[in-house]
Amino acid sequence: MNGPAVNALEIIRDIYNVDQLLSGKEYIRELVKRLAQKLKVKFVMVGHDVEGKGTSVQTDYLFADGKFVDNVVYELEGTPCTKVLCGTRVNCYSAKVQDQFPNDQMLKDLEVESYMGAPFLHTNGGLLGLLVIMDDRPLEDLDLATAVVEFFAARIGAEYRRLDAEESLRRSNEDLEKLVDTRTKQLISQEKLATIGRITLGIAHELKNPLNIIINGTELLQDSDISEQDRARTQTMIHQHGLRANEIITSMLKQARQEVHTTEEWADVSRLLKHAFDVFFKSLNDIELKLKLIKKISITTEVKAQLFDVPAIERVFINVIDNAVYALAEKLQKNKSGYTPELQIELSFKNSRCQIRVRDNGIGIPSDQLKRVCDEFYTTKPPGDGIGLGLWVAKQNIEKNRGSLKIDSRENEYTEVVIELPAVRRDAEVEVSI
Ligand SMILES: Nc1ncnc2c1ncn2[C@@H]1O[C@H](COP(=O)(O)OP(=O)(O)OP(=O)(O)O)[C@@H](O)[C@H]1O
Ligand SMILES: [Mg+2]
Numbered sequence: 001m002n003g004p005a006v007n008a009l010e011i012i013r014d015i016y017n018v019d020q021l022l023s024g025k026e027y028i029r030e031l032v033k034r035l036a037q038k039l040k041v042k043f044v045m046v047g048h049d050v051e052g053k054g055t056s057v058q059t060d061y062l063f064a065d066g067k068f069v070d071n072v073v074y075e076l077e078g079t080p081c082t083k084v085l086c087g088t089r090v091n092c093y094s095a096k097v098q099d100q101f102p103n104d105q106m107l108k109d110l111e112v113e114s115y116m117g118a119p120f121l122h123t124n125g126g127l128l129g130l131l132v133i134m135d136d137r138p139l140e141d142l143d144l145a146t147a148v149v150e151f152f153a154a155r156i157g158a159e160y161r162r163l164d165a166e167e168s169l170r171r172s173n174e175d176l177e178k179l180v181d182t183r184t185k186q187l188i189s190q191e192k193l194a195t196i197g198r199i200t201l202g203i204a205h206e207l208k209n210p211l212n213i214i215i216n217g218t219e220l221l222q223d224s225d226i227s228e229q230d231r232a233r234t235q236t237m238i239h240q241h242g243l244r245a246n247e248i249i250t251s252m253l254k255q256a257r258q259e260v261h262t263t264e265e266w267a268d269v270s271r272l273l274k275h276a277f278d279v280f281f282k283s284l285n286d287i288e289l290k291l292k293l294i295k296k297i298s299i300t301t302e303v304k305a306q307l308f309d310v311p312a313i314e315r316v317f318i319n320v321i322d323n324a325v326y327a328l329a330e331k332l333q334k335n336k337s338g339y340t341p342e343l344q345i346e347l348s349f350k351n352s353r354c355q356i357r358v359r360d361n362g363i364g365i366p367s368d369q370l371k372r373v374c375d376e377f378y379t380t381k382p383p384g385d386g387i388g389l390g391l392w393v394a395k396q397n398i399e400k401n402r403g404s405l406k407i408d409s410r411e412n413e414y415t416e417v418v419i420e421l422p423a424v425r426r427d428a429e430v431e432v433s434i
Contacts, residue, residue, distance in 0.1 A: 007141070007144050008143065008144045008147035008148055011038045011039070011144065011148055012147070012148055012151050012152075014034070014038055015031060015034040015035060015038050015148070015152065016155075018030045018031060018034070023159075024159065024162075024163055024166075025060075025163070027159060028046060028060075028061060028156055028159055028160075029061055029068070031152060031155070031156060032044045032046055032061045032063050032068075033063060033068075035063075035131075035133065035148070035149075035152060036063050036066075036133075038148075039133060039144075039145060039148060040135075041133045041134065041135040041139075042064065042065060042110075042134065042135050042136055043062075043063065043064050043065075043110065043112070043132075043133065043134040043135065044061070044063040044131075044132070044133050044134075045059050045061065045062050045063070045131070045132040045133075045134070046059070046060055046061040046129065046130070046131050046132075046156055047059040047060055047061075047071075047129055047130060047132075048060060048128060048129035048130075048160070049085060049127050049128065049129060049130075050073065052126065052127070054076065054085055054127065055075065055076055055077070056073055056074060056075050056076055057073070057074055057076060057081055057085075057129075057130065058071065058072075058073045059071040059072050059073075059074075060129075064110070072106075074106060078101055078103040078104055079101055079104045079106070079107070080093055080097060080100070080101055080104070080107075080115045080117065081117060081130060081132065083117075084117035084118065084119050084130050084132070085119055085127050085130060089118065089119075089150070090116060090117070090118045090146050090149055090150050090153075091116070091117050091118070092115070092116045092117075092139070092142065092145075092146065093114060093115045093116075094114050094116075094138055094139040094142055095113060095114055095138035095139070096113065096138075097112055097113065097114060097115040097134075098112065098113075107134075110134070110136075111136050112134045112135070112136060113135060113136050113137055113138055114134065114135050114137065114138050114139040115132065115133075115134050116132070116133050116134075116139060116145055116146070116149050117130050117131065117132040117133075117149075118130065118131050118149045118150050118153035119153065120153045120154060120156060120157025120160065121157060122161070123161060128157060128160055128161070129156075129157070129160060130153070131149060131152060131153040131156055133145065133149060201377075201387055201389060202389060202393065203248070203249060204387065205387050205389045205390065205393070206248045206315060206393075207245055207248055207249070209279075209280075209283075209315075209318055209322065210241040210242070210244045210245040210248065211241075211245065212283055213237065213238075213241045213279065213282075213283040214238050214241050214242060214245075216283050216285050217234045217235075217237050217238040217241075217283075218238065220234050221234055221235070221238075237282065241279075244311075247311060248311070248315075263308075264306040264307060264308055265306070265307065265310060266304050266305075266306055266307075267304065267305055267306075267307045267310045267313070268302070268303075268304055269303045269304065269305050269313075269347065269354055269356070269421065269423060270299050270301065270302045270303060270347055272310070272313060272314045272317060273299055273317050273345065273347055273356060274297075274299055275314065276314050276317035276318045276321060277297065277317075277321060277345060279318065280318055280321045280322065280325070281295075284325065286325075286329050288332065289325070289328060289329050289332055289341060292332065292340060292341055293328065293341050293342070293343060294340060294341070294342045294343070295343050295345075296342065296343070296344040296345070296346075297344075297345045297346075298344075298345070298346045298347070299345065299346070299347040300347075301347055301348055301349045301354070301425070302425065303347065303349050303354040303423040303424065303425055304423060304424055304425075305354060305401070305421045305422060305423035305424075306401075306422070307401050307421075308400055308401055309397065309400070309401075312393075312397045313397060313398075313401065313421075315393075315397075316393070316394040316397050316398060316405075316419070317356070317358075319390035319391070319393070319394050320358045320390075320391075320394060320417045320419070321343075321345070321358060322390065323390060323391070323415075323417075324343055324358055324359075324360035324362065324415065324417075325343065325360070326362075326381070326385070326386075327360050327362025327363045327364070327415060328341035328342075328343065328360050328361070328362040329341075329362075330362060330363045331361075331362045331363045331412075334363075341360070341361065341362065342360065342361045343358075343359070343360050344357065344358070344359040344360075345357070345358050345359075346359075349423065349425055352422060352423065352424070353403075353420050353421065353422055353423060354420070354421055354423035355418060355419070355420050356418070356419040356420075356421075357416060357417070357418050357419075358416070358417045358419075359414060359415070359416040359417075360414065360415055361413065361414050362414075362415060363411070363412060364409045364410050364411040364412050364413050364414060364415050365407070365409040365411065365415055366411045367409075367410075367411065370407065370408075370409055373391055373407060374391045374392055374394075374395045374405070374407070375388075375392065376388070376389065376392045377389065377392075378391075378392075391405075391407075394419075398419055398421065401421055401422075402421070402422050403419060403420050403421035403422065404419070404420050405417065405418070405419050406418045
């Protein structure tokens with residue numbers, strides 16, 4: 001009784017001791033070959049149930065007479081394999097197997113005398129495939145063969161399941177990659193559309209000011225009472241702002257093509273700020289506000305700064321003044337008497353930085369909205385009055401020039417925008433060498 005058990009264990013160990021580097025199909029191939037050699041049988045076969053129907057088997061490894069031969073598909077009916085695939089354990093015909101399956105042509109062709117097969121299962125218990133050994137002589141040591149076949153059927157089954165899992169993982173990875181690819185393409189096209197939309201809105205936003213000036217100017221020219229001096233001045237203004245609109249489009253298109261300004265130039269911040277205010281105030285057509293407004297302009301310090309995009313900075317000043325005047329006009333609408341709109345613009349210089357302060361006593365910003373005002377497309381204005389890009393663009397332009405933009409406000413009391421830029425005093429310009 002001890003004899004066969006020890007033998008089976010030794011044989012199992014011998015077969016099992018396959019090169020550690022082998023895996024998957026190569027590993028099963030090696031097991032099949034060793035099974036034939038160690039059990040001294042002529043045929044070893046491993047196959048799987050075709051389409052899980054239990055009617056036919058496709059061999060995946062067919063070892064005959066010391067070598068692997070071409071795989072075959074065979075119908076199960078009338079073969080000993082039917083019995084194997086019906087059960088869950090080893091099925092054995094130790095001799096004269098052909099007598100029991102007279103219609104099995106393969107048994108005849110191969111002159112098979114003995115047969116032993118064991119199924120292996122899916123994790124869900126369904127049949128996956130089978131391991132079969134056959135010989136042209138009766139099987140002698142049945143206990144040994146049973147132990148070995150049962151063990152390796154289970155081992156080969158595990159390898160089949162692993163290969164299956166790998167395959168479905170590979171497939172789902174492929175599906176996932178395809179999905180990611182499609183989604184990425186969708187995102188890229190959405191992003192492109194969003195960029196086009198942003199550029200369009202950006203152009204619209206930037207063009208609004210010069211266009212307003214041009215429109216107001218032409219209306220003024222239609223007035224027959226206008227003096228010759230004012231007519232000439234207005235015509236110059238219209239021309240200047242037409243050029244300016246053109247310049248804006250060119251610079252926005254450059255930005256869209258990523259041709260951002262990479263060279264800096266010296267700019268007179270005091271002049272830029274004064275000019276921005278003049279331009280804005282001249283184009284202001286709210287007569288009531290124009291009359292009541294108290295302007296406290298203090299641009300005494302003459303400073304210069306090295307700027308990447310001078311027209312963009314001037315537009316920042318115009319946008320900030322525009323916001324302030326809008327807030328003043330809003331408040332004036334609500335308080336016809338007892339309210340004096342006030343606008344303060346101040347330029348100062350300290351510690352190699354200039355500071356531009358624009359303060360209004362308009363409607364102010366509610367404290368819970370304050371952190372949102374520089375967000376892209378944040379606006380409280382009706383369509384036509386604002387897009388919500390002014391401060392967003394302003395902050396970006398200022399930061400591109402190593403500066404900062406901060407806003408402080410109290411609802412119904414004031415709003416103060418403070419812009420800082422690295423700068424030098426005009427008289428110190430000669431001392432600077434960069
Ligand atoms: N001085 C201010 N007083 C009160 N609210 C302000 C002031 N400046 C900005 N805001 C608030 O911040 C919002 C965003 O301003 P921003 O300049 O970015 O856009 P906008 O003025 O609404 O539109 P756009 O500038 O694109 O024409 C404004 O809609 C307004 O609610
Ligand atoms: Mg604005």
